[in-house]
Amino acid sequence: MALFVQKFGGTSVGSPERIRHVAKRVARFVAQGHKVVVVVSAMSGETNRLISLAKEVSPNPDPRELDVMVSTGEQVSIALVTMALMQLGLKARSYTGAQVRITTDSAFTRARILDIDQTNLRSDLDSGYVVVVAGFQGVDEHGNITTLGRGGSDTTGVAIAAALSADECQIYTDVDGVYTTDPRIVPEARRLSTITFEEMLELASLGSKVLQIRSVEFAGKYRVRLRVLSSFEEVGEGTLITFEEDANMEKAIISGIAFNRDEAKITLLGVPDRPGIAYQILGPIGDANIDVDMIVQNVSHDGLTDFSFTVHRNDFRKAMEILKGVDAHIKSRGVIGDDKIAKVSVVGVGMRSHAGIASTAFRTLAEEGINIQMISTSEIKISIVIDEKYTELAVRVLHKSFELEQPV
């Protein structure tokens, strides 16, 4: 007998029929003698609907009120799922985040979980109930409703699994696992039966939307056994997120190719090469709450150098404005920007022990005549910025050249 936390996303609870399907799946686990905590998202499209509704009334809704509003999406789902479970003759009970007492900080719309009170959940589980918890929400120390940021139900699932020391946290979604890349771009992309936690973290931060990045961080920190599965298919093991030391199986050197088109590039030309310059450039950007991703500064030979970095596309205009001010102030030779770029990344823990991965990636792009604009690397990742219009081509050729379509 095991304790499972099963999280179902928006499409998995998108209609009464889908909800009945979820209830049946949960019932099968219960029939096998397992204890189950169900965590659900709002029905698909509901969170977006609520946000647009709020914006019709106020273009810039107050964050506290927005959380009061968007948290209702999940509240509807928990009640419906619980009713469906009862309809099958199971004992079930729903809880909002506040009812569980999922305590968060007070950062409305992007709160962090601080503590989960296990009392109610434990006693219900011990008395044979399926507990159904609203994802994405909590309550701060003053009793205000908070939400955890888009995609936050994944984090609720993992956090509850950590708090209850569950045997496994299963994330049921509309794909049947984590793929070597987006199958819509590369039809030969393969589902990975396992991926290491670190690789998953990279993929999540690089734009793979399968799991909210914070949920992966949480799983890593508390060593939660985490699995991604399809809620549409009855069979299948999905993808298990493993910790490197217990991944004793033969592993590919590269696990996947990620890409995103969410960034923009800014270059400050002819920057004087002296101490404090990077701070003078990026300080104001940080002060404006703009996150910087890649940063490249070259060595200078005549006292001047170019300084480039990337930001989210939504912040591009604002960052350009700020940089024009910086340019005037530090007397560099102008600012140029480009928001038609893509970042393509090759990810794999095998890079640590294998040389030549970067050169293979560069050769592959060169053979297609794709120009590389920026490069950044970590121990297990190479990210390359290219012209946006070559994104799909780059992903396809890299996938092929690392033979990711071949089973390991």
Ligand code: ASP
């Ligand atoms: N309903 C929320 C969202 O759409 C949370 C979630 O689905 O994980 O972002």
Ligand code: MG
């Ligand atoms: Mg999601």
